[in-house]
Amino acid sequence: xxxxxxxxxxxxxxxxxxxxxxxxxxxxxxxxxxxxxxxxxxxxxxxxxxxxxxxxxxxxxxxxxxxxxxxxxxxxxxxxxxxxxxxxxxxxxxxxxxxxxxxxxxxxxxxxxxxxxxxxxxxxxxxxxxxxxxxxxxxxxxxxxxxxxxxxxxxxxxxxxxxxxxxxxxxxxxxxxxxxxxxxxxxxxxxxxxxxxxxxxxxxxxxxxxxxxxxxxxxxxxxxxxxxxxxxxxxxxxxxxxxxxxxxxxxxxxxxxxxxxxxxxxxxxxxxxxxxxxxxxxxxxxxxxxxxxxxxxxxxxxxxxxxxxxxxxxxxx
Amino acid sequence: xxxxxxxxxxxxxxxxxxxxxxxxxxxxxxxxxxxxxxxxxxxxxxxxxxxxxxxxxxxxxxxxxxxxxxxxxxxxxxxxxxxxxxxxxxxxxxxxxxxxxxxxxxxxxxxxxxxxxxxxxxxxxxxxxxxxxxxxxxxxxxxxxxxxxxxxxxxxxxxxxxxxxxxxxxxxxxxxxxxxxxxxxxxxxxxxxxxxxxxxxxxxxxxxxxxxxxxxxxxxxxxxxxxxxxxxxxxxxxxxxxxxxxxxxxxxxxxxxxxxxxxxxxxxxxxxxxxxxxxxxxxxxxxxxxxxxxxxxxxxxxxxxxxxxxxxxxxxxxxxxxxxxxxxxxxxxxxxxxxxxxxxxxxx
Numbered sequence: 001x002x003x004x005x006x007x008x009x010x011x012x013x014x015x016x017x018x019x020x021x022x023x024x025x026x027x028x029x030x031x032x033x034x035x036x037x038x039x040x041x042x043x044x045x046x047x048x049x050x051x052x053x054x055x056x057x058x059x060x061x062x063x064x065x066x067x068x069x070x071x072x073x074x075x076x077x078x079x080x081x082x083x084x085x086x087x088x089x090x091x092x093x094x095x096x097x098x099x100x101x102x103x104x105x106x107x108x109x110x111x112x113x114x115x116x117x118x119x120x121x122x123x124x125x126x127x128x129x130x131x132x133x134x135x136x137x138x139x140x141x142x143x144x145x146x147x148x149x150x151x152x153x154x155x156x157x158x159x160x161x162x163x164x165x166x167x168x169x170x171x172x173x174x175x176x177x178x179x180x181x182x183x184x185x186x187x188x189x190x191x192x193x194x195x196x197x198x199x200x201x202x203x204x205x206x207x208x209x210x211x212x213x214x215x216x217x218x219x220x221x222x223x224x225x226x227x228x229x230x231x232x233x234x235x236x237x238x239x240x241x242x243x244x245x246x247x248x249x250x251x252x253x254x255x256x257x258x259x260x261x262x263x264x265x266x267x268x269x270x271x272x273x274x275x276x277x278x279x280x281x282x283x284x285x286x287x288x289x290x291x292x293x294x295x296x297x298x299x300x301x302x303x304x305x306x307x308x309x310x311x312x313x314x315x316x317x
Numbered sequence: 318x319x320x321x322x323x324x325x326x327x328x329x330x331x332x333x334x335x336x337x338x339x340x341x342x343x344x345x346x347x348x349x350x351x352x353x354x355x356x357x358x359x360x361x362x363x364x365x366x367x368x369x370x371x372x373x374x375x376x377x378x379x380x381x382x383x384x385x386x387x388x389x390x391x392x393x394x395x396x397x398x399x400x401x402x403x404x405x406x407x408x409x410x411x412x413x414x415x416x417x418x419x420x421x422x423x424x425x426x427x428x429x430x431x432x433x434x435x436x437x438x439x440x441x442x443x444x445x446x447x448x449x450x451x452x453x454x455x456x457x458x459x460x461x462x463x464x465x466x467x468x469x470x471x472x473x474x475x476x477x478x479x480x481x482x483x484x485x486x487x488x489x490x491x492x493x494x495x496x497x498x499x500x501x502x503x504x505x506x507x508x509x510x511x512x513x514x515x516x517x518x519x520x521x522x523x524x525x526x527x528x529x530x531x532x533x534x535x536x537x538x539x540x541x542x543x544x545x546x547x548x549x550x551x552x553x554x555x556x557x558x559x560x561x562x563x564x565x566x567x568x569x570x571x572x573x574x575x576x577x578x579x580x581x582x583x584x585x586x587x588x589x590x591x592x593x594x595x596x597x598x599x600x601x602x603x604x605x606x607x608x609x610x611x612x613x614x615x616x617x618x619x620x621x622x623x624x625x626x627x628x629x630x631x632x633x634x635x636x637x638x639x640x641x642x643x644x645x646x647x648x649x650x651x652x653x654x655x656x657x658x659x660x661x662x663x664x665x
Contacts, residue, residue, distance in 0.1 A: 040646035212557035268644035
């Protein structure tokens with residue numbers, strides 16, 4: 001396993017080179033967070049600023065989210081994020097030649113909720129040197145945690161950990177994990193509509209309508225989201241369960257065949273809603289109907305953004 | 318005023334007496350499940366960090382019906398709005414953290430002042446006895462002292478409890494009502510000033526050296542407003558509503574009407590200045606068109622506008638929720654330091 005500092009060094013070197021060559025005007029990466037267990041998205045425009053770039057087990061935010069509309073940008077990207085960036089190019093949100101991807105083969109990012117469950121005492125400091133473990137420190141204790149035990153759910157089933165379409169890699173390639181078997185989704189599909197409605201209502205019962213899931217999502221780049229439309233207003237704004245559920249269902253449908261399971265939505269949710277459940281249902285459908293996985297080709301469009309006269313369309317009844 | 322002692326062996330009796338004629342709400346559950354919930358007097362916990370959401374939800378819920386009407390034409394009040402606010406219940410909240418009590422007192426001045434009284438807030442707020450529990454061991458995200466508060470602060474509290482060696486609770490009145498209540502409870506009185514002061518000093522010290530944010534108070538408003546740092550400060554902001562919804566002093570709401578075939582309601586829902594929709598005009602013009610203006614608004618409101626309106630009291634109480642919850646680690650302490658550096662006089 002590579003030392004995190006070695007990866008960071010490579011990222012910084014590439015960032016400086018790209019800025020010096022004029023290939024990029026800004027490098028979007030991560031800097032250290034101001035509190036333990038976090039990093040922050042960071043925009044480096046000078047060689048000096050590049051020195052703040054880090055690599056970490058807590059680099060969870062999908063930075064492709066910052067791409068639409070930018071020019072001459074270099075992106076530090078995990079496997080999932082690079083696939084999102086490819087998606088942005090395929091969906092015409094950024095021209096390919098304005099984008100340079102510094103790919104980082106990734107062994108998964110940490111779910112802070114799992115860390116808190118393992119170590120409920122206040123955490124004052126995190127020491128991380130490699131990508132397979134880290135040390136938590138607090139009042140009178142120091143505990144080593146193996147990353148494998150606290151990985152985010154999406155990272156545990158990530159088959160595309162190495163960003164193969166990246167312009168360069170900042171670390172050696174890593175093998176993918178065993179893909180999602182969708183067992184829970186298949187079990188859910190066998191339930192009655194009433195049971196499924198109850199399940200989804202329970203899933204979103206704590207939702208605050210803060211829209212962090214939407215705003216952290218690199219697929220949600222609409223200038224005006226349907227929930228923010230006022231003429232007409234499509235959706236109620238209260239915590240009424242059907243209005244809240246409608247938001248999640250429609251967002252899920254908008255993302256179908258485009259989601260790369262980066263997990264940003266679940267990472268940012270302040271009330272720990274398993275937002276990806278909506279996306280995974282559609283991911284399964286798209287894989288089955290069109291044998292398509294997003295972000296693996298620079299020119300293949302997501303099936304639900306195209307129309308072909310020879311579409312089987314057997315799912316329309 | 319003397320302090321009082323609730324003995325460890327009689328804590329259940331203390332909570333029983335405290336909640337006589339009132340429902341008792343206390344923090345229950347751990348971590349992000351920790352919330353104020355109705356509690357039996359023998360089930361009160363003292364070992365939580367803080368509630369996940371701020372206690373403003375008690376008086377200012379995410380969604381609140383203000384008025385309602387029905388469409389039953391056989392009745393004389395068909396299609397006429399009547400008041401539909403949440404019913405206020407006499408309540409005692411035990412376990413508020415001093416940062417949150419201070420936050421409630423800031424929000425209270427927004428909802429009840431010499432210009433307006435919000436009946437929905439007032440009904441619930443005025444029927445609530447606020448009892449705090451001092452923070453002997455501040456959490457890593459805490460910075461109440463830097464914002465002018467104290468982990469043993471009394472602002473916004475009727476009573477503040479603090480833990481004594483051996484498991485007894487020390488009790489100090491923060492208001493006249495609190496003092497009267499403590500007298501009624503027939504507790505042992507004692508002079509605990511020395512213990513209180515030394516515990517408070519240790520707790521403040523445990524938060525580390527507090528940065529001095531006073532340059533913001535002294536700075537020219539327009540100089541703060543026009544400082545170029547807002548561009549970079551806002552660059553990674555997602556413009557979600559997490560910071561505002563978790564903030565104990567954020568109080569903005571949106572009023573909405575909804576109706577169906579049976580009737581209708583007018584309600585208010587939490588709104589957030591981080592949203593594009595928050596300021597867009599009917600004409601389509603938006604005075605805060607990008608996230609730079611929106612992020613600036615939030616921090617200027619917390620650290621400059623509220624102090625200007627509330628005699629220097631800051632709109633941030635250092636509870637640390639936005640710091641802990643921000644998906645992209647926009648840390649109000651770092652922003653405040655940037656604001657401290659932009660105190661040059663304005664050219665405008």
